[in-house]
Amino acid sequence: RKEVEQDPGPFNVPEGATVAFNCTYSNSASQSFFWYRQDCRKEPKLLMSVYSSGNEDGRFTAQLNRASQYISLLIRDSKLSDSATYLCVVNLGAGSARQLTFGSGTQLTVLP
Protein backbone atom coordinates (compact mmCIF):
# COMPACT_ATOMS: atom_id res chain seq x y z
CA ARG A 1 0.00 0.00 0.00
CA LYS A 2 1.30 3.46 -0.88
CA GLU A 3 1.94 5.85 2.00
CA VAL A 4 -0.06 8.60 0.32
CA GLU A 5 -2.87 7.71 -2.06
CA GLN A 6 -4.73 10.10 -4.31
CA ASP A 7 -7.61 10.02 -6.75
CA PRO A 8 -6.13 8.68 -9.98
CA GLY A 9 -7.71 11.31 -12.23
CA PRO A 10 -7.49 12.80 -14.72
CA PHE A 11 -10.15 15.39 -13.99
CA ASN A 12 -11.42 17.38 -16.96
CA VAL A 13 -13.77 20.16 -15.90
CA PRO A 14 -15.22 23.29 -17.56
CA GLU A 15 -14.21 26.75 -16.48
CA GLY A 16 -16.16 27.87 -13.45
CA ALA A 17 -16.71 24.37 -12.13
CA THR A 18 -16.00 23.22 -8.62
CA VAL A 19 -13.67 20.25 -8.30
CA ALA A 20 -12.57 18.23 -5.28
CA PHE A 21 -9.54 16.01 -4.81
CA ASN A 22 -9.13 13.44 -2.09
CA CYS A 23 -6.09 11.94 -0.45
CA THR A 24 -5.48 9.37 2.28
CA TYR A 25 -2.29 8.70 4.18
CA SER A 26 -1.26 5.54 5.96
CA ASN A 27 1.10 6.76 8.69
CA SER A 28 -0.94 7.95 11.66
CA ALA A 29 2.18 9.71 12.99
CA SER A 30 2.05 12.20 10.10
CA GLN A 31 1.91 15.69 11.52
CA SER A 32 1.83 18.22 8.73
CA PHE A 33 0.11 18.20 5.40
CA PHE A 34 0.38 20.12 2.17
CA TRP A 35 -1.00 20.48 -1.29
CA TYR A 36 1.52 21.25 -4.01
CA ARG A 37 0.79 21.91 -7.66
CA GLN A 38 3.11 20.87 -10.42
CA ASP A 39 2.93 22.17 -13.96
CA CYS A 40 4.20 20.01 -16.79
CA ARG A 41 7.99 19.56 -16.57
CA LYS A 42 8.23 22.06 -13.73
CA GLU A 43 8.99 21.81 -10.02
CA PRO A 44 6.33 21.27 -7.34
CA LYS A 45 5.10 24.56 -5.95
CA LEU A 46 3.51 24.90 -2.55
CA LEU A 47 -0.19 25.64 -2.91
CA MET A 48 -1.41 25.32 0.67
CA SER A 49 -0.35 24.00 4.03
CA VAL A 50 -3.01 22.15 6.00
CA TYR A 51 -2.14 22.19 9.69
CA SER A 52 -5.23 21.65 11.78
CA SER A 53 -8.87 21.38 10.83
CA GLY A 54 -8.26 22.86 7.41
CA ASN A 55 -7.94 26.28 5.85
CA GLU A 56 -9.06 28.45 2.97
CA ASP A 57 -7.11 30.60 0.55
CA GLY A 58 -9.27 32.38 -1.97
CA ARG A 59 -10.88 29.79 -4.24
CA PHE A 60 -9.01 26.94 -2.56
CA THR A 61 -10.12 25.10 0.57
CA ALA A 62 -8.20 22.27 2.19
CA GLN A 63 -9.68 19.98 4.83
CA LEU A 64 -7.99 17.51 7.14
CA ASN A 65 -9.62 14.63 9.02
CA ARG A 66 -7.00 13.06 11.30
CA ALA A 67 -9.32 10.32 12.52
CA SER A 68 -9.87 9.08 8.97
CA GLN A 69 -6.36 10.07 7.80
CA TYR A 70 -7.96 11.94 4.94
CA ILE A 71 -7.15 15.25 3.25
CA SER A 72 -9.12 17.05 0.59
CA LEU A 73 -8.69 20.03 -1.69
CA LEU A 74 -11.64 21.95 -3.11
CA ILE A 75 -11.21 24.37 -5.98
CA ARG A 76 -14.12 26.69 -6.67
CA ASP A 77 -14.73 28.68 -9.87
CA SER A 78 -12.00 26.83 -11.78
CA LYS A 79 -9.76 28.87 -14.08
CA LEU A 80 -7.82 27.71 -17.11
CA SER A 81 -4.67 28.49 -15.14
CA ASP A 82 -5.62 25.90 -12.52
CA SER A 83 -4.74 23.14 -14.99
CA ALA A 84 -1.87 21.23 -13.38
CA THR A 85 -1.08 18.13 -11.36
CA TYR A 86 -2.02 18.43 -7.70
CA LEU A 87 0.20 16.59 -5.25
CA CYS A 88 -0.90 15.54 -1.78
CA VAL A 89 2.11 15.62 0.53
CA VAL A 90 2.61 14.61 4.17
CA ASN A 91 5.40 15.15 6.64
CA LEU A 92 6.06 13.19 9.81
CA GLY A 93 7.54 16.24 11.52
CA ALA A 94 5.58 18.92 13.29
CA GLY A 95 8.17 20.53 15.49
CA SER A 96 11.06 19.63 13.28
CA ALA A 97 11.95 19.58 9.63
CA ARG A 98 11.48 16.15 8.08
CA GLN A 99 11.25 14.56 4.68
CA LEU A 100 8.11 14.89 2.59
CA THR A 101 6.15 11.90 1.33
CA PHE A 102 4.35 12.52 -1.94
CA GLY A 103 1.28 11.07 -3.53
CA SER A 104 1.47 10.31 -7.23
CA GLY A 105 -0.66 13.33 -8.08
CA THR A 106 -4.00 14.06 -9.68
CA GLN A 107 -4.08 15.74 -13.07
CA LEU A 108 -6.59 18.53 -13.58
CA THR A 109 -7.47 20.05 -16.93
CA VAL A 110 -9.82 23.03 -16.94
CA LEU A 111 -11.52 23.35 -20.33
CA PRO A 112 -12.71 26.61 -21.92
Added chain:
Amino acid sequence: EAGVTQFPSHSVIEKGQTVTLRCDPISGHDNLYWYRRVMGKEIKFLLHFVKESKQDESGMPNNRFLAERTGGTYSTLKVQPAELEDSGVYFCASSHAVGTGTYEQYFGPGTRLTVT
Protein backbone atom coordinates in the same frame (compact mmCIF):
# COMPACT_ATOMS: atom_id res chain seq x y z
CA GLU B 1 14.41 36.77 -2.73
CA ALA B 2 16.01 34.25 -5.06
CA GLY B 3 14.54 30.77 -5.07
CA VAL B 4 16.25 27.40 -5.04
CA THR B 5 18.49 27.00 -8.07
CA GLN B 6 19.84 23.83 -9.61
CA PHE B 7 22.49 23.14 -12.21
CA PRO B 8 22.49 21.75 -14.81
CA SER B 9 18.89 21.77 -15.97
CA HIS B 10 19.51 18.75 -18.18
CA SER B 11 22.24 16.14 -18.36
CA VAL B 12 22.61 13.25 -20.76
CA ILE B 13 25.37 10.79 -19.96
CA GLU B 14 26.32 7.26 -20.84
CA LYS B 15 26.06 4.35 -18.47
CA GLY B 16 29.18 4.14 -16.38
CA GLN B 17 29.96 7.85 -16.48
CA THR B 18 29.88 10.26 -13.56
CA VAL B 19 27.54 13.21 -13.12
CA THR B 20 27.46 15.88 -10.43
CA LEU B 21 24.33 17.87 -9.74
CA ARG B 22 24.39 21.12 -7.82
CA CYS B 23 21.78 22.83 -5.67
CA ASP B 24 21.84 26.32 -4.18
CA PRO B 25 19.14 26.67 -1.52
CA ILE B 26 17.29 29.84 -0.59
CA SER B 27 19.63 32.05 1.40
CA GLY B 28 19.31 31.42 5.13
CA HIS B 29 17.65 28.01 4.78
CA ASP B 30 19.53 25.52 6.93
CA ASN B 31 17.54 22.53 5.70
CA LEU B 32 18.31 21.15 2.27
CA TYR B 33 16.68 18.09 0.73
CA TRP B 34 17.22 16.01 -2.37
CA TYR B 35 14.32 14.19 -4.04
CA ARG B 36 13.99 12.19 -7.23
CA ARG B 37 11.15 11.39 -9.61
CA VAL B 38 11.63 8.50 -11.96
CA MET B 39 9.24 8.11 -14.87
CA GLY B 40 5.79 6.99 -13.87
CA LYS B 41 6.49 7.13 -10.15
CA GLU B 42 5.89 9.61 -7.37
CA ILE B 43 8.56 11.95 -6.08
CA LYS B 44 10.76 10.14 -3.56
CA PHE B 45 12.98 11.49 -0.81
CA LEU B 46 16.74 10.88 -1.05
CA LEU B 47 18.36 12.76 1.82
CA HIS B 48 18.22 15.74 4.15
CA PHE B 49 20.98 18.09 5.30
CA VAL B 50 20.81 20.40 8.28
CA LYS B 51 23.54 22.89 7.56
CA GLU B 52 26.52 20.72 6.59
CA SER B 53 25.38 17.58 8.43
CA LYS B 54 23.44 14.69 6.94
CA GLN B 55 20.29 14.45 9.04
CA ASP B 56 18.65 11.61 7.16
CA GLU B 57 19.99 9.68 4.17
CA SER B 58 17.54 6.81 4.36
CA GLY B 59 16.31 7.41 0.82
CA MET B 60 19.66 7.12 -0.93
CA PRO B 61 19.32 4.13 -3.27
CA ASN B 62 22.89 2.79 -3.02
CA ASN B 63 26.51 3.76 -2.56
CA ARG B 64 26.81 5.05 -6.10
CA PHE B 65 25.17 8.23 -4.84
CA LEU B 66 27.21 10.69 -2.79
CA ALA B 67 25.85 13.97 -1.46
CA GLU B 68 27.84 16.73 0.15
CA ARG B 69 27.14 20.15 1.58
CA THR B 70 30.47 21.57 2.57
CA GLY B 71 30.15 24.82 4.52
CA GLY B 72 26.42 24.41 4.84
CA THR B 73 25.58 26.40 1.72
CA TYR B 74 25.21 24.71 -1.65
CA SER B 75 25.02 20.96 -2.07
CA THR B 76 26.21 18.51 -4.68
CA LEU B 77 24.87 15.09 -5.54
CA LYS B 78 27.26 12.85 -7.44
CA VAL B 79 26.28 9.66 -9.20
CA GLN B 80 29.22 7.40 -9.97
CA PRO B 81 29.00 5.24 -11.99
CA ALA B 82 25.61 6.06 -13.44
CA GLU B 83 23.19 3.28 -14.36
CA LEU B 84 20.16 3.35 -16.64
CA GLU B 85 17.75 3.26 -13.70
CA ASP B 86 19.21 6.50 -12.35
CA SER B 87 17.40 8.43 -15.08
CA GLY B 88 14.80 10.83 -13.74
CA VAL B 89 14.33 14.33 -12.43
CA TYR B 90 16.34 15.27 -9.36
CA PHE B 91 14.79 18.00 -7.26
CA CYS B 92 16.36 19.96 -4.48
CA ALA B 93 14.32 21.73 -1.83
CA SER B 94 15.08 23.93 1.15
CA SER B 95 13.27 25.11 4.26
CA HIS B 96 13.78 27.45 7.16
CA ALA B 97 15.93 26.60 10.15
CA VAL B 98 14.60 24.39 12.90
CA GLY B 99 12.90 26.44 15.57
CA THR B 100 11.44 29.09 13.30
CA GLY B 101 8.18 27.16 13.15
CA THR B 102 8.01 27.18 9.37
CA TYR B 103 8.90 23.99 7.57
CA GLU B 104 7.38 24.37 4.16
CA GLN B 105 9.80 23.18 1.57
CA TYR B 106 10.50 25.15 -1.58
CA PHE B 107 11.66 23.30 -4.62
CA GLY B 108 14.18 24.07 -7.30
CA PRO B 109 13.44 23.56 -11.01
CA GLY B 110 15.11 20.15 -11.02
CA THR B 111 17.82 18.49 -13.06
CA ARG B 112 16.59 16.08 -15.71
CA LEU B 113 19.12 13.26 -15.90
CA THR B 114 19.11 10.81 -18.77
CA VAL B 115 21.47 7.84 -18.67
CA THR B 116 21.84 6.07 -22.01
